[in-house]
Amino acid sequence: MPQVESYDRSKDPLDHLESFKTLMHLQRVPDAIMCRAFPTTLKGPIRIWFSRLTPNSIGTFKELSAQFASYFIGGHKYKKSTACLMNIKHREDETLRSYITRFNKEALSINEADDKILVVAFTNGLRKGKFLFSLYKNDPKTMLEVPFSS
Structure with missing residues (x-):
């Protein structure tokens, strides 16, 4: 089974999210499990960011994705023109x-x-x-x- 590389801020956070979602959707993983599985793909200080989220503050993976993307957007690799x-x-x-x-x-x-x-x-x-x-x-x-x- 393919795996998602751990996210450590060295790569594009949006690419990490898309890779994770694709893998989860291929396996038909429910939204709640995606929320619980996502932190296993985070490494070091990124995992600490996740652990500091207010408990029960996120209801869907879409909300978790938005929080993750907005916090780590500085690491987004923009396409060149x-x-x-x-x-x-x-x-x-x-x-x-x-x-x-x-x-x-x-x-x-x-x-x-x-x-x-x-x-x-x-x-x-x-x-x-x-x-x-x-x-x-x-x-x-x-x-x-x-x-x-x-």
């Missing part, structure tokens, strides 16, 4: 393969990135050279059209 891709530059000491890998890793962290913007950002970050000129010549409209084997 496509604008941050414009800052990725192909470094002088970097291979093309390394730049492509680094760019793709950042592009995956963008929620619903537009393919045309990805091409522009990717091209914008390239150093001058044969590959860049081949892109200008071929004018790809999507990342699938970018000839990475060049």
